[in-house]
Amino acid sequence: HCLSSLTPSLPFSLxxxxxxxxxxxxxxxxxxxxxxxxxxxAHYQKGTRPVxxxxxxxxxxxxxxxxxxxxxxxxxxxxxxYIWYRQHWTDEFLKWDPTHFDNLTQISLPVESIWVxxxxxxxxxxxxxxxxxxxxxxxxxxEVQNLKPIQVMTACSLDIYNFPFxxxxxxxxxxxxxxxxxxxxxxxxxxxxxELVKFDRSVFMNQGEWELLYVLSHFxxxxxxxxxxxxxxxxxxxxxxxxxxxxxxxxxxxxxxSGERVSFKITLLLGYSVFLIIVSDxxxxxxxxxxxxxxxxxxxxxxxxxxxxxxxxxxxxxxxQDLQPHVPEWMKHLLxxxxxxxxxxxxxxxxxxxxxxxxxxxxxxxxxxxxxxxxIMAIRQLLEKREEFRDVAREWLQVGxxxxxxxxxxxxxxxLAYSITLGTLWSVWRDA
Numbered sequence: 001h002c003l004s005s006l007t008p009s010l011p012f013s014l015x016x017x018x019x020x021x022x023x024x025x026x027x028x029x030x031x032x033x034x035x036x037x038x039x040x041x042a043h044y045q046k047g048t049r050p051v052x053x054x055x056x057x058x059x060x061x062x063x064x065x066x067x068x069x070x071x072x073x074x075x076x077x078x079x080x081x082y083i084w085y086r087q088h089w090t091d092e093f094l095k096w097d098p099t100h101f102d103n104l105t106q107i108s109l110p111v112e113s114i115w116v117x118x119x120x121x122x123x124x125x126x127x128x129x130x131x132x133x134x135x136x137x138x139x140x141x142x143e144v145q146n147l148k149p150i151q152v153m154t155a156c157s158l159d160i161y162n163f164p165f166x167x168x169x170x171x172x173x174x175x176x177x178x179x180x181x182x183x184x185x186x187x188x189x190x191x192x193x194x195e196l197v198k199f200d201r202s203v204f205m206n207q208g209e210w211e212l213l214y215v216l217s218h219f220x221x222x223x224x225x226x227x228x229x230x231x232x233x234x235x236x237x238x239x240x241x242x243x244x245x246x247x248x249x250x251x252x253x254x255x256x257x258s259g260e261r262v263s264f265k266i267t268l269l270l271g272y273s274v275f276l277i278i279v280s281d282x283x284x285x286x287x288x289x290x291x292x293x294x295x296x297x298x299x300x301x302x303x304x305x306x307x308x309x310x311x312x313x314x315x316x317x318x319x320x321q322d323l324q325p326h327v328p329e330w331m332k333h334l335l336x337x338x339x340x341x342x343x344x345x346x347x348x349x350x351x352x353x354x355x356x357x358x359x360x361x362x363x364x365x366x367x368x369x370x371x372x373x374x375x376i377m378a379i380r381q382l383l384e385k386r387e388e389f390r391d392v393a394r395e396w397l398q399v400g401x402x403x404x405x406x407x408x409x410x411x412x413x414x415x416l417a418y419s420i421t422l423g424t425l426w427s428v429w430r431d432a
Contacts, residue, residue: 032102033104040109041109045093059090062088063086066082067082068204068205072209081151086147088144088191094142095141096140098140111133125155128153129151160291167213167226170223172223213226233293237293241272245303248307249415251265262312276301310404
């Protein structure tokens with residue numbers, strides 16, 4: 001070659017001129033990146049921890065940023081997240097003098113060609129669909145930066161008792177699988193201060209069902225704290241149930257002696273049963289616990305059954321047959337006197353106990369008049385008997401009315417107390 005044939009006495013310009021007249025062109029110098037990569041990897045042993053003294057500990061700094069919450073599987077207790085993971089360490093065999101390589105201070109090298117710490121997450125349960133990043137950055141001081149996105153599927157103890165106002169805390173514990181801390185081979189530390197990691201939402205996609213509250217970091221452990229957005233479940237689960245319960249309360253204003261109340265409450269009970277069948281797939285299911293909202297639905301169903309039972313009893317009470325006896329005195333005293341005062345029920349018209357008094361006069365002792373008198377007495381007895389039956393019916397109707405008001409107010413107090421308790425609990429959990 002022309003370059004190899006150059007001598008101090010032969011200028012390069014003459015060799016180049018000779019090459020332009022049909023001779024060989026000189027080869028250009030090798031690029032600095034290629035020379036540096038070849039120099040670093042020519043005798044590199046990627047199977048050995050990159051320290052000159054085996055007593056030296058390799059310090060690996062780790063960091064993560066949560067990009068998205070992909071899914072929360074309550075049944076299998078698995079959290080799937082997408083994170084941006086970073087790790088940093090010093091490789092003593094990847095150092096160079098930048099002045100020898102065109103002042104090059106940083107280079108990207110294939111990750112398969114160098115030693116990489118075997119950092120894993122203890123809570124891993126499955127390999128996610130993570131993109132492969134083939135390169136790492138290396139500085140001339142030997143500092144290696146490995147940045148990669150990871151889809152993480154980890155086991156997490158999910159508590160769904162407060163659904164849909166639940167807050168979940170899932171830990172990601174990073175550790176070396178082979179180089180344990182007791183061997184002092186690898187030491188894990190945090191890349192950033194915990195205060196900077198805690199409220200870093202710079203890359204988080206805040207559009208899904210879950211929102212990121214903060215990320216707690218302590219040594220090699222990161223705790224991802226997320227909260228469910230309850231608006232969808234409030235509209236689709238709680239509001240329909242509340243509307244049906246309100247309609248059940250309104251149904252008490254139908255007359256107790258009317259059979260329409262029974263039909264109305266049976267319809268509500270059937271409608272609530274269909275509602276529970278529809279929303280059963282929406283509720284989270286676990287083998288270790290039941291969410292409070294499931295208990296809420298069961299109690300609402302029980303209240304509807306109690307309401308229907310009360311209505312049936314009242315309707316049966318006010319529809320007493322004519323041959324039934326009078327209302328017992330203790331019931332009159334307890335319901336028609338004491339209960340009306342306690343419930344502030346306005347005084348009803350007292351039952352008329354008047355009897356039809358028919359006066360007759362006898363004029364003469366004719367047999368015809370005696371026959372007429374017997375007929376009148378029979379009619380009088382019939383009218384008195386019918387009036388007595390009506391009095392009994394009025395008594396039972398009034399008893400049924402007072403008892404209906406009493407049971408309705410007890411039922412209303414139970415529903416209000418139950419609603420206030422649940423509302424307070426959910427408000428506290430939502431604002432916590």
